Amino acid sequence: MRKVAVVGVGETRFSGTQEKTGVELFAEAAMEAINESNLKPKDIKALFVGNVLGDFSEGQGMVQAFAAENIGCFNVPANRYEGACASASMAVRDAFIWVASGFYDIVLAGGVERAATMGTALATRTFAMFSDARYEYPSGITFPAVFAMLAHLYSDTYGIPLEKLREQMAKVSIQSYRHGSINPKAHFYGKYPDMPVEKVLSSFMVSSPLTLHDCCPFSDGAATVILASEEVARKLTGKPVYITGVGQASSGPLSNQDEFLPRIRAREVSAKQAYDMAGVKPGDIDICELHDCFSIASLIAAESLGFFEYGKSGEAWEKGEADIGGKIAINPSGGLKSKGHPIGATGAGQVYEITKQLRGEVEPERQVAGARTGMTDTLGGDGGTLVNLILQRGW
Amino acid sequence: MAYKLIFKDYNEALKQNKLLGLKCQACGAVTVPPKMVCTRCTSPELEIMELKGSGRIKTFTSVYVASEGREAEVPYIIVMVALGEGPWIMGNLEGVDPAQAGMELIGRSVKMGHKVFPGDKYSAGEGARPLFSLVK
Numbered sequence: 001m002r003k004v005a006v007v008g009v010g011e012t013r014f015s016g017t018q019e020k021t022g023v024e025l026f027a028e029a030a031m032e033a034i035n036e037s038n039l040k041p042k043d044i045k046a047l048f049v050g051n052v053l054g055d056f057s058e059g060q061g062m063v064q065a066f067a068a069e070n071i072g073c074f075n076v077p078a079n080r081y082e083g084a085c086a087s088a089s090m091a092v093r094d095a096f097i098w099v100a101s102g103f104y105d106i107v108l109a110g111g112v113e114r115a116a117t118m119g120t121a122l123a124t125r126t127f128a129m130f131s132d133a134r135y136e137y138p139s140g141i142t143f144p145a146v147f148a149m150l151a152h153l154y155s156d157t158y159g160i161p162l163e164k165l166r167e168q169m170a171k172v173s174i175q176s177y178r179h180g181s182i183n184p185k186a187h188f189y190g191k192y193p194d195m196p197v198e199k200v201l202s203s204f205m206v207s208s209p210l211t212l213h214d215c216c217p218f219s220d221g222a223a224t225v226i227l228a229s230e231e232v233a234r235k236l237t238g239k240p241v242y243i244t245g246v247g248q249a250s251s252g253p254l255s256n257q258d259e260f261l262p263r264i265r266a267r268e269v270s271a272k273q274a275y276d277m278a279g280v281k282p283g284d285i286d287i288c289e290l291h292d293c294f295s296i297a298s299l300i301a302a303e304s305l306g307f308f309e310y311g312k313s314g315e316a317w318e319k320g321e322a323d324i325g326g327k328i329a330i331n332p333s334g335g336l337k338s339k340g341h342p343i344g345a346t347g348a349g350q351v352y353e354i355t356k357q358l359r360g361e362v363e364p365e366r367q368v369a370g371a372r373t374g375m376t377d378t379l380g381g382d383g384g385t386l387v388n389l390i391l392q393r394g395w
Numbered sequence: 396m397a398y399k400l401i402f403k404d405y406n407e408a409l410k411q412n413k414l415l416g417l418k419c420q421a422c423g424a425v426t427v428p429p430k431m432v433c434t435r436c437t438s439p440e441l442e443i444m445e446l447k448g449s450g451r452i453k454t455f456t457s458v459y460v461a462s463e464g465r466e467a468e469v470p471y472i473i474v475m476v477a478l479g480e481g482p483w484i485m486g487n488l489e490g491v492d493p494a495q496a497g498m499e500l501i502g503r504s505v506k507m508g509h510k511v512f513p514g515d516k517y518s519a520g521e522g523a524r525p526l527f528s529l530v531k
Contacts, residue, residue, distance in 0.1 A: 125462035129517070134402045135428040136485045138512035138524035139473050140458060140465055148456035149475060156454070156501050208457040208496065255475055256434060258483040 001100040005233035005240035005394055007226050008037030009352040010110075014187045014221035014340030017116045022054050025222040026067045026112040029345075033108065033224045034071070038236050041072035044226070045104040048079050048095045050087030050111025050344040056126050057114040073108070082344075084130040085293065086380030087111055088223065089347025089387035093246045095227045096389075105232050110224030113342035116217070123218045127343075130381035132253035144207035144215055146254060146382045147294035151209050154262040154296060158311030166209055168314025169295035170200035173213050173337055175323055176292060180334020182365050187219045187340030214295040219340030223348035225355070238395060241355045245278025245390035247271055254382040266386035267304045267379065274388040275306075280373060282306030285328055285390075287357050287368045289350035290377040292335040298322075301377055302330060305388075329368040332357065347387060350376035358393050399441050400429035402522075409509050409523040414448045416482065417441040427482040434482075448507030448525070450478040455500050457493035464515045472496050474527055476505055486525030504530040 010032025012025050020028075026049065034041060049064035060066075064078035081091040088111030095109035115123055124142050131141045151169070155162045177192035200213040233240040247270035251257055257265060275281060282305060290305065292298040299313035307328050308316045321327040333339040333353040336346060354374035356362050376389045400417060405428060408415045416427035421438035427446065432439050455474045470493035477483050487510060491500070505527040514521045 120460065121463035121466070124460060125464065125515075125517070128462050132428075133518065134406075134522055135524075137518065138510075138522035139485045139487055140461065140468055140471055140512075141473060141485065142458060142460065142462060144460065145456050145458050145473050148458075149454040149473065152456065152498065152501065153454040153475075155498065162498050204459070205457075206460045208459075208493075210456075252430075252434075253428075253485075255483040255485045258477070 002102055003230035003242055004096050004099045004227050005230060005242050006351065006355050006391065007228045007233050007236045007240060008033040008039070009225045009355045010036065011185055011223040011349055011352045012221045013185050014219045014342055014349065015116070016187065016220065018114060018220040022051065022058055022060055022063050022112045022114055023066050023070050025220065026063070026110065026224070027070045029110060029222040029224040030067070030071045030108060033226045037226045039106065039226065043106055044073045044076060044108045046077045046098065046107045047073055048081060048091035048107060048109040050081045050091045050347065052082055052084060052087050052113060052344040053115065053118065053126050056122065057118045063112065083385035084380035085291065085341070085343040085346055086378040086385040086387045087344045087347065089350070089376060089378035089389065090248065090385065092225060092348060092351055092389065093248055093387055096243050096246055099227050099229055106226065106228045108224055108226050110222065110348040111345035112222035113344035114220045115342055116220045118218065120218065130384060136253055136255065142207060144210050144294065147296050148207040148210045150262040150300065151296040154300065157262060160311065160314065162209060165314060166201060167197060168299070168318060169214055170197045171317045172292065172295040172298045173200050175317060176331055176335045176337035179332050179366055180338025182363055183334050183339055186334045186338055187217050188334065188338045210294055216293050216336040216341045219342040221340060221342035221345050221349070223345045223352050225348055225351050239359050240394035241358050241391050242394045243389055244392045245274035245280070247273030247388040249386050251383045257383060262300055263304055264300065264379065264383040264386065266383050267301065267377070270386040270388045271305050274390050278390040280390060284373050285375045286371040287329045287332060287354065287374040288377065289331055289333060289335065289353050291379040292331060292337050293341060293379070295337070297379070298330070305375070305377060324366060324368055332366045332368055347376060347378040350378060351389065351391070354391050358391065396439065398431060400443050405429055406523050410511060412448070412507065412509055414446040414507060414525065416444055416446050416480070418444040425480045425482055427478065427484060446478055446480050450476040450505060452500050452503050452505060453477050453483060455488065455496055457496045470494070476527060484525060486527050488527050490528045506530055
C-alpha cells in the first residue's frame, strides 16, 4: 500500500437553510480544495461524494455525477456514499483505499447536505430512516430518542445520578458552543460564547432527558478533501497531512446491540482498526473531531475511543480535560453541536478541521498548539455505520 | 435459501399479541426480531418460537418532537425492554404520564400488548410494535 496524503481541503460555511443548491454548495467546497491543492479539475481521477437525503431535500438523486460535471471533472467515475451521518467519512476512507492501492493518484472526496432546508418535521422523519424501518420506526423512534435512551442507560450503567449527568452533558454543549462561536465556518458562529448551564437545562425538552441545547442542529453545507499518493503530494505541497490509519464497522438495529450499550460496538471495532494501522494509541492523539450529534454522544464516543475511562467522560469535560489545552482537544471546531451537522458532509468537515489544525491554520483562539496527530470519529444512524480516521503531519 | 420468518408474518402475529422469534437449533440462542441467521452463532438452522412478551425495562425516553405525520402522537414513551428470553426489543409504554416518566422505570417488569402504526408514504405499509404496560 502507498502512503496517502490530504493535499487540499475546502468547506462552505455550515448554516441554516441555504439559497444555494446541493450541487452549488459542493462545487464551492470542491473548487476551494482544488485551488488549494494547486490542481486543475482535469487532474481529479474520481469523485466520491457523501449525500444522504438530497432525494428528499431537493428532489435530487445522483448528485455526484452532476457535481463532477459542474466543476469540470468531465466523465470521471463519481460515486455516492450513504451511511447516514457517516457518509462523507466513508467516501474519504474509500478514496484513501483507492489511492493507497495505486489505482488512482488523485481523488476528490467529500459530501453535501441540505438538512436544514427540509425543516424539523421532514428532517426528523428522514433521519429516523436510519433506524430499523420495520421493527423500530413503528414505536416512533427519532434520533434524539435514540440518544435520550442511551443517556438514561448511561446514567443507570455507571451509577451517575441523572441530574449530575445532565449537568455534565450541559458542559459538553457549552464547550462546543464556545469553540463554534469563534469558528467562522460554524453554524453558530458569533453565538453562545458563554452559555450558562441553567439555560441548557431549561431549554425545551426534545426527548427526555435531552433538551434543545443537548442536540445538534440540522445544517446545510458541503466539505471536500483531495487525497493524493505520497509521490504526487510531495510535488503539490510542503505540508502534506498523511492519513495513517482508517477504520470502518457496522452494526444492526439499536435493540440488537443490547448488552453492549450504551457503548457502540461498531465504534470500538472501527477505532481499533485505525489505531492498529497507524501504530498509535489514544494517548498519542492531540486533537479529535468526534461525533457529538447529542451531548451524551460525546461522552460515549470519548470513552470508546480510549480517551477517558468508561463512565468518567463527564468529569473530564468538567475539569477541562477535553478542552483546548487539556488532555486532548475535542471538537475545537465546535463539533456537530455548534459547527453544525450537514449529515452527508460532516465527516469531510471533520477532516477539514483536523487538516487545518495540523497545519496551524485556524483562528488563534482555537488553535491546538503543536498538534501533530489528529483523529476523526463519525457515527451513522444508531451505530449502524462507524468510521474513524487518523491523520498525521507529514513535515 | 428461504427466509424463515418474514416481517409480514411476524407483524400479523404481533397484531394478535403474539411475539414471534427464532430459536437456534445449533446453539439455543433466541433471535428477535427475525433474521436470516442466529444472531449469536450465525447458524441458519432456526425454528419459529413464540416468546412470552414479558421482561424488564432497560431504558426509556419521553418524546416531545415527532416525525412528519406523527405530530398528534406526542408526547409518548419509548422503551427498550430486555425480554425474559434474553433479546432486547423496542416498543412503547402505556399507563405512565410521559411528563412523570423517570429513572425509577428502569428495572420495572412489563407485559406486552401491541399497537399498529398505520404507515406513511415512506413506510411500505403498516407495522405493529409492542405496547408495554407495567406489571403492578
